[in-house]
Amino acid sequence: MSLLHFLILLPLLAAILVPFLRKAASKIHTGWFVLAIPAVLFIYFVSKIPQVQDGEYLLETMSWIPSLDLNFTVYLDGLGILFALLISGIGTLVVLYSIYYLDKQKEAIHQFYVYLLMFMAAMLGVTLSDNLIVLYGFWELTSISSFLLIGFWNHRDRSRYGAQKSMLITVFGGFAMLAGFILMYLMTGSFSVREIIADLNVVQNHSLFLPAMILVLLGAFTKSAQFPFHIWLPDAMEAPTPVSAYLHSATMVKAGIYLVARLSPVFAGNAEWFWIVSSVGLITLCWGSFFAVKQTDLKGILAYSTISQLGMIMSLLGLGSAAVYYGAGSQSDYYIKATTAAVFHLINHATFKGALFMVAGIVDHETGTRDIRRLGGLMTLMPISFTLMLIGTFSMAGLPPFNGFLSKEMFFTAMVNAAEMNFFNMETWGVLFPVLAWLASVFTFIYSMILLFKTFRGSLKLEQLPKKPHEAPLGMLLSPMILASLVVIFGLFPNILSYSLIEPAMASILPSLLQPGDQFLVHISHWHGWQTEIFMTIGVIVFGTLLFLSLRYLQRIYRWIPEKLSLNLLYDKGLSAVDQGSNRLTRFYMRGSVRQYLIYIFAFMIVMLCYSLIRFDAMVWTGAEYADMSIYEIVLVIILVASAAAVPFSQSRLTSIILVGAVGYIVTLFFVIFRAPDLALTQMVVETVSVALFLLCFYHLPKLKKELTSIKFKLSNFVISLGVGITMTLISISVTNQRLFESISDFFLEESYRLAGGKNVVNVILVDFRGFDTLLEIMVLGVASLGIYTMIRLRLEETKREDKEKAYTPEYVFPSFGWMRSNDVILQTVTKVVVFIILAFSVFIFLAGHNHPGGGFIGGLITSSALVLLALAFDLKTIRNVIPADFRRITAAGLLIAVLTGIGSFVFDAPFLSHTFGYFDLPLLGKTELATATIFDLGVYLAVVGVTMTIILTIGEDR
Structure with missing residues (x-):
């Protein structure tokens, strides 16, 4: 990471630290700490003026996702340094002004400065990024941070309205701009602004030139409040004045101006x-x-x-x-x-x-x-x-x-x-x-x-x-x-700016008019003689003064403008119509029945996929010979089909859960037969935890109604499930019989040890080659666990409040997994021994995963299984005593470790989530392989344990 990259991200890093200043800054205004950030940035950019003035530029690249041509490339030229000075210079003055404007006793100043620093970093990212996708990411961050700043006084209706309005309009423009960037990539094969400008002939003669230009201009016009998208700016004035002075005079509204100026070399002359x-x-x-x-x-x-x-x-x-x-x-x-x-x-x-x-x-x-x-x-x-x-x-x-x-x-x-x-x-x-x-x-x-x-x-x-x-x-x-x-x-000495800032900026906007080594010569004079311009100015002063003196008569003109022609009214009516339409549409299909939602989803999937197979002649059956099926496989298939077919017709939920679990365990046996120990182990533990979770959920449900046990109801379930099964089978057969590309499996088999130092190909794929997928998956799991926790906790709080208001204590509380205690002495005795064996095995599985069957995911599931067994034998309070930590915090710790492992790659100028390994002589252990992927896998392990136990404990404690 270069110094310039660090300085762009410095406000974001400072924003993370601002909340921790709450106690430290109890007597000192937080703004004094924040003031140093834009001041340092301003001093740095001022020091770069001579270099840029001489026609040089600063180019630094940090790898992000090189395979997708996504790198955080920073380009400091004349236009970039001009905007960087505005952002940091005005930012310094705004922070100083806010110290006296915002009362730290009455205002949430820590939140204010977090949002302000986010915005500062986003604007620096926009104006200094050479990669269009990175620019877009920072562009949307300006919309988000400005939304938070405009709505800072969120107790006011007008503040919330102004924030929403600015967000909707600018994000709409941002999406259009993103589409334009993608079209530019299709024309040139690059997201780099410099490379696109160098490939100018291809761009301007391409059929996508005009659509790309219009989409990019939509983004610029919405952000810089051009007609008719200007309507968000007056409502944004509900923000505190420091926000208005910063966002709406010097920075955010200038982002659209910057975009037009930066891409002028591509589109100008048209x-x-x-x-x-x-x-x-x-x-x-x-x-x-x-x-x-x-x-x-x-x-x-x-x-x-x-x-x-x-x-x-x-x-x-x-x-x-x-x-x-x-x-x-x-x-x-x-x-x-x-x-x-x-x-x-x-x-x-x-x-x-x-x-x-x-x-x-x-x-x-x-x-x-x-x-x-x-x-x-x-x-x-x-x-x-x-x-x-x-x-x-x-x-x-x-x-x-x-x-x-x-x-x-x-x-x-x-x-x-x-x-x-x-x-x-x-x-x-x-x-x-x-x-x-x-x-x-x-x-x-x-x-x-x-x-x-x-x-x-x-x-x-x-x-x-x-x-x-x-x-x-x-x-x-x-x-x-x-x-x-x-x-x-x-005003008195304009040429201070001419040679230092204006000329380099113009060289960035109109580079095609300069020969190598040349520069624009700008000289601004106060007097040009008695030309048309001076007479126009005199006319402005004379007529302006007359109209100002007769202002009460002038303002009568505005009464003639019908209020129904207001663009704000059109926006409000349009937003209201969209809201009402979405409500009607939502009420049409949101009937409160999960079964109906699943029917919609599966029916749509069946129709669309089958139509695609037929329409595009994608159904392929080559009749190729397959391996012979053994007697074990035939028996397992019969049992699996019978178990799955029996689920829709079972008469109790408990039977359905057992049958579903049986299907899962039979699949585990298939993995064993096919010599896939990683998958077999994972499938077995997942089924164990899933069955326990199903039992917890179904235990709280009321008794089945008669219509839910009818043949008609079960037959419709059977038809949908059969349709999904047949559809997916046809797709699987077609994929197996028709390969458009060579299998990538050979690459993983050959390179997993050489590139990642791991012999367990499955684990190497999860934590190294496809680590980004794994990171997103555990994030999704974390969000799901927090969603479940929040929903149940909110319901519990509401129930407690209602009981307190009614002063009513129910005579019988429905039993739950949360407080029931097993009386099985044998189970409790065995559990005391077995649980430690399982936990030790989970640690072994985790550590061995890089070269042998195992890994963080399966290790976390095995640990969760041990804790579930402990809860079954005793109660949930026992788990709380054994592990007093909050499992939500464990989830957060796992995610943080995984993310920090990925960010650590930047320190070594490597793409996000790059890993390395080596062999070291350790005391007692001898020559040992150490891989950074293990640290990432630790994050996966903790996240899985945290997610699983958060869900189980939350549902289990819900009475």
């Missing part, structure tokens, strides 16, 4: 890309600025302004893609400037919008409201906040000498150049670009003035404020002061 990206961006710009004027909540105005500003950046990236159409040359310079403006405004927006969100939070914190109808006259009471708001709003409005003015002028330049394009049908529609840009800028000016003057000017309305307003403490003001200072510094 007419569809140009029109979709630029037009969606312009529509979003206009829509957001127009509806921001309508808002009365400070954060609501900032939310719609963010939508508008994101649309502006997106439209610039769309226009900049036209430079690829021209290629390197003087004609492309006009459109390169659009990309320059996009990158510059990306930085500017993070600075002034972050400051504005923090000031809005300060106003809310110190006055108790964000409603501008109740605010006003705060300038004299909160002069520092007023100054910070003035700098932020003037920059957002595009007024000199702030940085927003410069990037807004560059935006106007790009739009004016767009009107002069003579390709992509811009001769007809190009004139709309500067017109729409100017109109949106007028409304941007208006809502910026609303933010400033409606909050700090006018008359003070103390009687309408929940709190007496006063200036915030210095600690809360420090972060927005730093951001406001950057607004001024970048």
Whole structure:
């Protein structure tokens, strides 16, 4: 694992440690500990600026699943370092701000910082991953962590609603994006962004190019709140202000911008890309600025302004893609400037919008409201906040000498150049670009003035404020002061950014326009002469001022817009319709009968599989000769078929359990005959534990009803079971008689000892070659055991509560395995000896499994069998006394050991769950083989014991 990999995962590691700070940080705010994480990251990325500025990049690869072309490859170039600095830099200021904003006595600050660090790591992973699938994994982690952050105040309905809304929309886009990534893989055979760009000719001439592009853009548009997917962002303002300042101004909403910029080398120069990206961006710009004027909540105005500003950046990236159409040359310079403006405004927006969100939070914190109808006259009471708001709003409005003015002028330049394009049908529609840009800028000016003057000017309305307003403490003001200072510094000295960040970022976005060793030359000036752009700015100020002064008349326009045309209403109605439809569908087939569910499943399986066999002519019977059947096999088959056929017609559950157990034990005998000792041993122990578990479950069921013992009922069971048996038999015969590929068994037989150091091929497959499957299987078992435990415990708690309310004690408690005690003296006496023999045998089976029949799975089952025998002879309290540990914790310990064994591979730069072995001379034992797979097998052993005993004890103690 490289240093860069470690730094990306550092916030996740810190998030794991944060809950342990609860006691250590009883007197110190947890934020002070967390603050070091983004600060260290920021310092590291700042140190890499000279290297990236010289045209170099940092590439580190960590193997994950190489066979699937999945490696955690980190790529730090100009675009990556720009976003990394935003994520870590703004993150540092947000954590500092949150220390003073969140009260550690009233808020669950440990949860807050866990979620925030998760999000920070996810964003770093998104912006620095070269592998598209790894990028997607981090992308969805941003959705999950933002869901938790937006819903942090989960006692509020609006917080839960906003969190759900953001989750549904962004995850929908994420799934679409994943599909687009898969199509890109089908075109190029690689998930690496660098390799896809290198294979550009194949991609752009492929029939899947357009579908892949649209799917990827869906992911980008939903995450960056582009029209019509923008509706989640205003509702996300229910999050605490530090979250809004971080997620919704500088990081999460910029993830979509990043994706468009990163994949521009793949899709830019294409007419569809140009029109979709630029037009969606312009529509979003206009829509957001127009509806921001309508808002009365400070954060609501900032939310719609963010939508508008994101649309502006997106439209610039769309226009900049036209430079690829021209290629390197003087004609492309006009459109390169659009990309320059996009990158510059990306930085500017993070600075002034972050400051504005923090000031809005300060106003809310110190006055108790964000409603501008109740605010006003705060300038004299909160002069520092007023100054910070003035700098932020003037920059957002595009007024000199702030940085927003410069990037807004560059935006106007790009739009004016767009009107002069003579390709992509811009001769007809190009004139709309500067017109729409100017109109949106007028409304941007208006809502910026609303933010400033409606909050700090006018008359003070103390009687309408929940709190007496006063200036915030210095600690809360420090972060927005730093951001406001950057607004001024970048406005006065913009070329600080030109050579260090903007030029390298542009080289990442438009690499095809550079020759090897060349770089873009960016120089940002405050004055370009009396050109069209400056007149557009003057017009914005004049018309914006007039409209702001006549605001009450302007706002009448919004009354003309029918509420039924609201996209939010469409979302709510659509979600309600889906909810009602799913309820009706669920009620149709969820009748509360497990038997009916099984009939649905098995009937569907029979129909689909048989149809597939017939439809695709997959049923093959070659008539090949098979080995002769011995008399033992014939007898066992007859007994097995008879036992299985008798199950549906048995008159008692006990008989059914015995017959099912008999079927299992007969299968065990087949494994013995076929010389498969591992399978025989596993099957025998599984049947033993299963029969005990069945007895526990069936013991609690009521008596069989007459209709459940009728011939009709049993005949239908027989038909379904016969159909499943015949279907699976036909499939097995077809598979046996038709091999499309060579058997992989020879590989395992030949390589198990050479590659894994084990002679027991079955165990080697489980813990080495297919260890990932085994890990997922024990995880599923763990989840199942916890589900059973939770369901029964909830029912027990409810029963106890009802009994307590009724003050009623039943005269007769139905006996259960949990408290019954056997009176068989012989069984108890024998058990005291046999149980230790079984336990010793289970340890031997576990240790011998790598080279002889056995392993962690069967060893765990044998241990569980010994404990079941102990419970049968005595009671469950005896098990509790013998093993006082919580079996759920044993399950967790087993899973943790298995996972840590897999993660340990990364330390040696090996894929997840890679194992090694060696031979060592040990005292007393001599030359001994030691394999890391044994550690993984120990995790399997503990997980199996924990899962089995959790289920048995939980059911057994349920009276």
